[in-house]
Amino acid sequence: MNMVRRTVLSFAAACAWGMMSGLAAAAGEKITVITPYLAQPGTQFYVTAFQDKAKANGWEVNVVDTKGDVAAVISRLEDAANQKPAAIVINVDPSQVTAGLEAAKAAGVPVFGMDAGASPLLATNVTSNGYSMAADTAAYVANRINGKGKVVMFVFDAFPPVQQRGIIADVIFKNNPDIKILDRVTPDVKDGGIADSRAKMEAILSANPDKGSISAVWAAWDQPALGALQAIEAAGRGGEGIVITGIDANPEARAAIAKGSNFEATMAQDFSGIGSAVADAVKRQIAGEKIKQSVIYVPTKLITAANAKE
Amino acid sequence: MLKSLQPYGTFICFVALLVFFSLMLPGTFMTGRNFINISQQMSMLAVTAFAMTVVMAMGDFDLSVGSMASLAGIAAALTFQATDSVPLGISFALLVGVAGGVLNGFLVSYLGILPFVATLGTLTIFSGTAFLISGGKTIFGSAIPAGFSGIAKGGIPIWWSGDQVLLLPNLTIIAACAGLIIWFILEKMALGRHLHAIGGSAEAARLAGVNVRWTRLLAFCLTGLGASLAGLMYAARVASANPTQGSGLMLDAIAAVFLGMTMGRYGEPRVFFSLVGVLIIGVLSNGLTQLSVDSYVRDILVGTIIILAVAVGSVEKLRRN
Numbered sequence A: 001m002n003m004v005r006r007t008v009l010s011f012a013a014a015c016a017w018g019m020m021s022g023l024a025a026a027a028g029e030k031i032t033v034i035t036p037y038l039a040q041p042g043t044q045f046y047v048t049a050f051q052d053k054a055k056a057n058g059w060e061v062n063v064v065d066t067k068g069d070v071a072a073v074i075s076r077l078e079d080a081a082n083q084k085p086a087a088i089v090i091n092v093d094p095s096q097v098t099a100g101l102e103a104a105k106a107a108g109v110p111v112f113g114m115d116a117g118a119s120p121l122l123a124t125n126v127t128s129n130g131y132s133m134a135a136d137t138a139a140y141v142a143n144r145i146n147g148k149g150k151v152v153m154f155v156f157d158a159f160p161p162v163q164q165r166g167i168i169a170d171v172i173f174k175n176n177p178d179i180k181i182l183d184r185v186t187p188d189v190k191d192g193g194i195a196d197s198r199a200k201m202e203a204i205l206s207a208n209p210d211k212g213s214i215s216a217v218w219a220a221w222d223q224p225a226l227g228a229l230q231a232i233e234a235a236g237r238g239g240e241g242i243v244i245t246g247i248d249a250n251p252e253a254r255a256a257i258a259k260g261s262n263f264e265a266t267m268a269q270d271f272s273g274i275g276s277a278v279a280d281a282v283k284r285q286i287a288g289e290k291i292k293q294s295v296i297y298v299p300t301k302l303i304t305a306a307n308a309k310e
Numbered sequence B: 001m002l003k004s005l006q007p008y009g010t011f012i013c014f015v016a017l018l019v020f021f022s023l024m025l026p027g028t029f030m031t032g033r034n035f036i037n038i039s040q041q042m043s044m045l046a047v048t049a050f051a052m053t054v055v056m057a058m059g060d061f062d063l064s065v066g067s068m069a070s071l072a073g074i075a076a077a078l079t080f081q082a083t084d085s086v087p088l089g090i091s092f093a094l095l096v097g098v099a100g101g102v103l104n105g106f107l108v109s110y111l112g113i114l115p116f117v118a119t120l121g122t123l124t125i126f127s128g129t130a131f132l133i134s135g136g137k138t139i140f141g142s143a144i145p146a147g148f149s150g151i152a153k154g155g156i157p158i159w160w161s162g163d164q165v166l167l168l169p170n171l172t173i174i175a176a177c178a179g180l181i182i183w184f185i186l187e188k189m190a191l192g193r194h195l196h197a198i199g200g201s202a203e204a205a206r207l208a209g210v211n212v213r214w215t216r217l218l219a220f221c222l223t224g225l226g227a228s229l230a231g232l233m234y235a236a237r238v239a240s241a242n243p244t245q246g247s248g249l250m251l252d253a254i255a256a257v258f259l260g261m262t263m264g265r266y267g268e269p270r271v272f273f274s275l276v277g278v279l280i281i282g283v284l285s286n287g288l289t290q291l292s293v294d295s296y297v298r299d300i301l302v303g304t305i306i307i308l309a310v311a312v313g314s315v316e317k318l319r320r321n
Helices: A002-023 A040-057 A068-084 A100-106 A128-146 A160-172 A194-209 A222-234 A251-258 A270-287 B002-024 B032-041 B042-055 B067-082 B086-110 B115-134 B146-153 B170-188 B192-200 B202-207 B212-238 B248-260 B271-290 B297-319
Strands: A030-035 A060-065 A087-090 A111-113 A124-128 A150-155 A178-185 A216-219 A242-246 A263-268 A297-298 A301-303 B155-161 B164-169
Touching: A002 B164, A030 A040, A030 A068, A040 A270, A060 B297, A068 A087, A068 A100, A068 A194, A068 B032, A068 B155, A068 B212, A087 A270, A100 A111, A100 B146, A111 A263, A111 A270, A111 B192, A124 A270, A128 A160, A128 A216, A128 A242, A128 A263, A128 A301, A150 A160, A150 A194, A150 A222, A178 A194, A194 A222, A194 B146, A216 A222, A216 B202, A222 A251, A222 A263, A251 A263, A251 A301, A270 A297, B002 B271, B002 B297, B032 B164, B032 B170, B032 B248, B032 B271, B042 B067, B042 B170, B042 B212, B042 B248, B042 B271, B067 B086, B067 B115, B067 B212, B067 B248, B086 B115, B086 B146, B086 B212, B146 B212, B155 B170, B164 B170, B170 B192, B170 B212, B170 B271, B192 B202, B192 B212, B202 B212, B212 B248, B248 B297, B271 B297
Parallel strands: A030 A060, A030 A087, A087 A111, A111 A124, A124 A297, A150 A178, A150 A216, A216 A242, A242 A263
Antiparallel strands: A263 A301, B155 B164
């Protein structure tokens, strides 16, 4: 019996210890952040910035990491809704967690999206503006080639957030009558997009062997831009002044830009800015404001050789 | 006294958790709605754990259940896309589960490969296949028919209060049915007795006239079928299919069965014991989230409880010796 009693006591002690770590924070507004992607660097930036702002506001934040498990996000939304925190923040596609969002709605708990995708079940979603990122890089290309020349586009219309980038670039290039679209390529993305983009670009270079026959490469994200850069350098055509742009500012793209290669520009999302803008939106909601915008955009930044190392 | 209480240690721990969370979370834990939530949240793990109990009754493992669950979800989603038929998608996914189980069973019982190695291999094969046929992408949106995702949203109304209706979720009902069927097979049919006999000693079972090879093949088949059912439930719940979404189920299912095994007088796995294991994991996840305790603490506590529960049995055995 002693053994059983001791076991039960150990469980109780373990639970109490676990609880202490959660309740140690000062009592304030309770906010629950639920994400399956905490291991990813971008998400860590959002969450850290959100926590910093939350601390300044005196909130008690509980971050729940479901470690890639999307169904567990629904479960944790249901659990959190039971506790009725002031707000819940999610960082997952809302269409995959509808059941949990409905539970939160039934409990009257507002849910905020942190780069999550728009949904009528969210109070608002804070993210970067894909349209404006595409506009910035397409305008950069048009300006750099003085509104004249042949441009290769790398697009991916099957994925809506990337498809919208291509549409905007199309419009900007169309608005320059002397810019011709040489090819609108959809690379195979199974390998991440670099290898197939390189192969496609090699074929285009072979088909257009003359110097100056290709003025620029506009890519809807960084991987095809990196593939195109590899193809251009391998073909010994790095000196032709072909301008390459991407979007996302991943470390490899930043390095290529900083080196002064043909890869000249990309767009950086402000992950920390997204996290703190979510905190601002939560604060407005707690103050009693009904947020009208279903999406709040956080400004993005053009990265060129001048600021690629920042 | 201790001897008679020892098998109940894990159950007492479960009750202690219920009491603890009820005291800490008055008004939000011990409610019908919360328990219905927990039952729905744990339904996929429950089906996987019940299926795992079948092979663990023979002393074997099936490490491929998680990747089979993912593959089944993808297989169903692709069939929906190709045929627009929900019954066809579900049937095909379950068939994939049975085929995967047959492969596991063949490798283990006819080729004599250790279950750990064979199912580790098929884990990788199933996972690779799921990635290959889905192109590594999540299949969601209009590709998943509302008739399928609606299964996870629906249920049987059991209580009305004003406008609010409390539903017994379909996923809970499916898990309960799966549990009852596997309980019936393991406890009431000759196949179940044969499985337990193989778990005691395969050689003795063979000498007693049990067709060990065939029985093992059937057991892996059942586990594959259960894993694919869990995968379908998961895909319906998240209204999407992803080549990795079932991967978390395998370790939790083994943990649940182990927790349950500590309740058996001889440490044998049984369906209702596994259910208690699943409920301990579910209650911990739910209660700790409600208490705003760090989500990683749940993992530490589940591990601690398994070790403590098994340690009670071991210490008692040592003392007897």
